[in-house]
Amino acid sequence: MAKPRSSEKRNMIFQAGLRLFAQNGYSKTTIKDISTEANVSFGTVFTYFTNKEELFHLCVTEPIDEFRNYLIEPETLENFNLGTLKEMVTKHLNFFLEKEDYLRVIQYVIGQPERFSETMEELDQFSDEFMSFIQNVVQTGMEQGVLPESNPEEVGYGYLAFLMGARLTFTDYPGVQLTNALGKQAYRLFGIGI
Amino acid sequence: MAKPRSSEKRNMIFQAGLRLFAQNGYSKTTIKDISTEANVSFGTVFTYFTNKEELFHLCVTEPIDEFRNYLIEPETLENFNLGTLKEMVTKHLNFFLEKEDYLRVIQYVIGQPERFSETMEELDQFSDEFMSFIQNVVQTGMEQGVLPESNPEEVGYGYLAFLMGARLTFTDYPGVQLTNALGKQAYRLFGIGI
Amino acid sequence: MAKPRSSEKRNMIFQAGLRLFAQNGYSKTTIKDISTEANVSFGTVFTYFTNKEELFHLCVTEPIDEFRNYLIEPETLENFNLGTLKEMVTKHLNFFLEKEDYLRVIQYVIGQPERFSETMEELDQFSDEFMSFIQNVVQTGMEQGVLPESNPEEVGYGYLAFLMGARLTFTDYPGVQLTNALGKQAYRLFGIGI
Amino acid sequence: MAKPRSSEKRNMIFQAGLRLFAQNGYSKTTIKDISTEANVSFGTVFTYFTNKEELFHLCVTEPIDEFRNYLIEPETLENFNLGTLKEMVTKHLNFFLEKEDYLRVIQYVIGQPERFSETMEELDQFSDEFMSFIQNVVQTGMEQGVLPESNPEEVGYGYLAFLMGARLTFTDYPGVQLTNALGKQAYRLFGIGI
DNA sequence: CATGAATGAGGCTTCATTCAT
DNA sequence: AATGAATGAAGCCTCATTCAT
Numbered sequence: 001m002a003k004p005r006s007s008e009k010r011n012m013i014f015q016a017g018l019r020l021f022a023q024n025g026y027s028k029t030t031i032k033d034i035s036t037e038a039n040v041s042f043g044t045v046f047t048y049f050t051n052k053e054e055l056f057h058l059c060v061t062e063p064i065d066e067f068r069n070y071l072i073e074p075e076t077l078e079n080f081n082l083g084t085l086k087e088m089v090t091k092h093l094n095f096f097l098e099k100e101d102y103l104r105v106i107q108y109v110i111g112q113p114e115r116f117s118e119t120m121e122e123l124d125q126f127s128d129e130f131m132s133f134i135q136n137v138v139q140t141g142m143e144q145g146v147l148p149e150s151n152p153e154e155v156g157y158g159y160l161a162f163l164m165g166a167r168l169t170f171t172d173y174p175g176v177q178l179t180n181a182l183g184k185q186a187y188r189l190f191g192i193g194i
Numbered sequence: 195m196a197k198p199r200s201s202e203k204r205n206m207i208f209q210a211g212l213r214l215f216a217q218n219g220y221s222k223t224t225i226k227d228i229s230t231e232a233n234v235s236f237g238t239v240f241t242y243f244t245n246k247e248e249l250f251h252l253c254v255t256e257p258i259d260e261f262r263n264y265l266i267e268p269e270t271l272e273n274f275n276l277g278t279l280k281e282m283v284t285k286h287l288n289f290f291l292e293k294e295d296y297l298r299v300i301q302y303v304i305g306q307p308e309r310f311s312e313t314m315e316e317l318d319q320f321s322d323e324f325m326s327f328i329q330n331v332v333q334t335g336m337e338q339g340v341l342p343e344s345n346p347e348e349v350g351y352g353y354l355a356f357l358m359g360a361r362l363t364f365t366d367y368p369g370v371q372l373t374n375a376l377g378k379q380a381y382r383l384f385g386i387g388i
Numbered sequence: 389m390a391k392p393r394s395s396e397k398r399n400m401i402f403q404a405g406l407r408l409f410a411q412n413g414y415s416k417t418t419i420k421d422i423s424t425e426a427n428v429s430f431g432t433v434f435t436y437f438t439n440k441e442e443l444f445h446l447c448v449t450e451p452i453d454e455f456r457n458y459l460i461e462p463e464t465l466e467n468f469n470l471g472t473l474k475e476m477v478t479k480h481l482n483f484f485l486e487k488e489d490y491l492r493v494i495q496y497v498i499g500q501p502e503r504f505s506e507t508m509e510e511l512d513q514f515s516d517e518f519m520s521f522i523q524n525v526v527q528t529g530m531e532q533g534v535l536p537e538s539n540p541e542e543v544g545y546g547y548l549a550f551l552m553g554a555r556l557t558f559t560d561y562p563g564v565q566l567t568n569a570l571g572k573q574a575y576r577l578f579g580i581g582i
Numbered sequence: 583m584a585k586p587r588s589s590e591k592r593n594m595i596f597q598a599g600l601r602l603f604a605q606n607g608y609s610k611t612t613i614k615d616i617s618t619e620a621n622v623s624f625g626t627v628f629t630y631f632t633n634k635e636e637l638f639h640l641c642v643t644e645p646i647d648e649f650r651n652y653l654i655e656p657e658t659l660e661n662f663n664l665g666t667l668k669e670m671v672t673k674h675l676n677f678f679l680e681k682e683d684y685l686r687v688i689q690y691v692i693g694q695p696e697r698f699s700e701t702m703e704e705l706d707q708f709s710d711e712f713m714s715f716i717q718n719v720v721q722t723g724m725e726q727g728v729l730p731e732s733n734p735e736e737v738g739y740g741y742l743a744f745l746m747g748a749r750l751t752f753t754d755y756p757g758v759q760l761t762n763a764l765g766k767q768a769y770r771l772f773g774i775g776i
Numbered sequence: 777c778a779t780g781a782a783t784g785a786g787g788c789t790t791c792a793t794t795c796a797t
Numbered sequence: 798a799a800t801g802a803a804t805g806a807a808g809c810c811t812c813a814t815t816c817a818t
Contacts, residue, residue, distance in 0.1 A: 023309070025221065025305075031791075047800095111219075151375070157372070161362075162355055184345070225809065234782085236784060245809075413690075413694055414607070418811085434815085440812095498753070499607075500606060502605060539766070542767060545751075553743035556747065557692070576770045612788085613787075
């Protein structure tokens with residue numbers, strides 16, 4: 001009963017699931033919808049995923065590793081200055097604004113933590129890691145005199161809230177323009193006036 | 195066919211609907227769940243609401259007016275200084291952190307705008323009003339020399355994103371502590387304390 | 389619990405029921421529909437009729453007596469000639485073509501005899517009476533040399549079938565024209581060529 | 583989404599639907615009833631038919647083609663005489679008396695034309711074709727001196743009414759006997775034996 | 777008598793999952 | 798591995814009937 005871990009078709013189904021779960025939520029999305037979107041027959045979905053719940057869980061959790069590597073860059077800490085900070089912020093904002101489908105399902109899960117508790121746990125863990133990284137950034141920035149006196153925890157809270165909200169709040173807006181506008185505000189959260 | 199607009203039972207159902215939609219989303223929430231939670235029989239739900247969809251739509255849109263009056267205070271503009279600004283921010287944060295159920299359903303809708311397009315429209319309209327109010331606040335603050343040079347639109351974007359994200363991101367955290375922490379960050383978005 | 393036998397409102401409800409049962413059948417017609425059509429409140433229907441089933445049964449059976457008197461005229465037998473026969477046929481045809489609503493519900497019941505067995509019995513009884521009357525007419529006509537040699541039973545069968553079919557088959561056609569056309573055919577069933 | 587057009591099971595469901603719709607009408611007949619009668623699971627009905635309404639519509643309209651071929655025989659016109667006419671009448675009567683289930687649903691639809699307007703249209707079309715065929719028969723019969731002077735349209739009306747009524751009126755009667763009795767009356771409608 | 781809110785049984789339909797091919 | 802017909806549990810909604818006002 002072991003499901004194949006990788007294959008062309010599995011990926012098609014996975015992407016289709018991600019897209020549709022993001023757009024319509026869990027219950028509204030049907031296996032039929034997914035199979036159609038993936039150009040795959042109905043039964044094939046069950047060849048690669050045990051059931052709908054597992055597919056959803058994997059759509060949310062599988063990409064976490066990739067994103068961890070992308071969003072948490074130790075180099076930022078090693079070689080810290082205003083330039084690397086701004087690069088980091090831009091990277092974060094772009095990611096949150098571009099990975100629309102993925103962020104949506106994440107927000108979907110976060111919005112119903114009791115319902116998807118198991119999935120939520122894995123997200124929480126990543127969220128903690130990310131927050132802790134940001135706090136490190138703030139700490140480092142303060143120590144090096146690049147950032148003003150701040151409470152690293154508070155900055156972390158605010159920054160994460162800001163990033164999540166950006167994705168949630170501005171669905172239709174053109175990306176680049178928004179990145180610039182929100183970028184300035186993000187710097188302000190770190191205490192940088194420009 | 196005309197459904198009674200107000201009654202003890204209607205309100206029970208409404209509140210139960212809001213609570214459950216917030217917790218489990220639209221599809222997962224059943225009319226049976228709602229009627230049980232409201233201590234009302236199954237059929238009674240349909241005495242007050244045409245169908246599930248309408249109940250959901252009303253759960254999202256009916257409170258808007260009340261919140262408009264609460265969140266958009268023209269007095270803030272008439273008598274503007276750092277104190278009134280901080281009061282406003284505190285009020286906003288408290289609201290976004292306390293009206294948990296309501297904010298969750300709003301975020302649920304925003305996360306699936308195509309699915310709930312009609313409901314989304316009414317939310318968008320309110321969001322525009324709110325953003326425009328914030329921009330007025332920034333403009334007034336700048337004119338009076340209370341706020342530093344800023345792009346009002348950018349501050350509006352950032353502030354709204356921040357508020358929405360606050361609610362979404364920190365579900366379990368104790369309110370007061372978080373209000374303080376996030377409050378400082380909110381001021382920073384207006385350019386205060388940088 | 390005795391229901392009032394006659395009243396302005398009862399009659400309104402009765403007529404509305406007849407009309408709607410004729411148009412939409414039993415199950416599709418709701419008490420709400422009937423009360424609305426009768427300009428009466430919902431609950432009032434139950435003031436005059438025990439339940440829906442009884443209302444339907446009465447809509448079909450109550451008018452029978454009136455129609456018996458109209459359709460079965462002993463005078464036709466007492467003073468028989470071609471003229472009275474033609475008068476009778478015209479009367480019958482007009483009745484079957486004009487009492488649209490009533491004939492429709494009758495045909496509705498006849499079409500589902502197992503479903504409305506009790507109601508059907510009363511209709512059957514009337515149908516027997518009517519058939520027997522027609523056989524008498526034929527017998528009398530033959531004895532008086534007005535009608536050709538015929539099997540009275542067969543004429544009765546055919547004539548009733550013809551009348552019922554007329555009502556069923558030609559819903560939209562203009563009455564007078566049809567009465568003339570079908571009248572000639574009815575005479576033929578009695579063996580009269582014109 | 584495409585439903586299989588033919589299969590053992592589809593046919594079982596179709597026949598069961600026809601039988602039950604004929605016996606109890608549309609609303610009273612449940613999908614559960616049909617599936618049970620067809621020895622099929624509940625859900626299987628929806629594998630072959632989109633919904634109840636479509637099943638009903640098809641029960642009424644699908645057999646039309648077959649019956650068109652059976653009831654409308656051009657040969658009757660090509661080789662016309664009293665014998666072929668009587669054969670035709672017998673054929674028609676047998677059909678109307680034997681296809682009990684099918685005729686009942688037809689009459690059910692005709693009795694509620696507003697309710698089943700789409701289905702009714704297809705029936706009307708066939709009815710026109712049939713009537714036109716009968717008129718041709720009468721015209722031909724007159725031209726060949728086999729039938730007396732008649733108004734073909736009137737004969738058509740009367741004959742169709744007669745056939746429809748035969749089925750409706752005599753539900754319980756033994757077929758053969760009735761065919762003979764009604765046969766004679768049918769000839770009379772064509773002006774034969776008067 | 778008149779009214780209509782309250783109730784819940786019952787029907788249609790959807791859809792995840794199974795399984796034979 | 799791939800397919801899709803078969804299944805039936807579960808949800809929404811309708812509506813006859815009751816009953817308190």
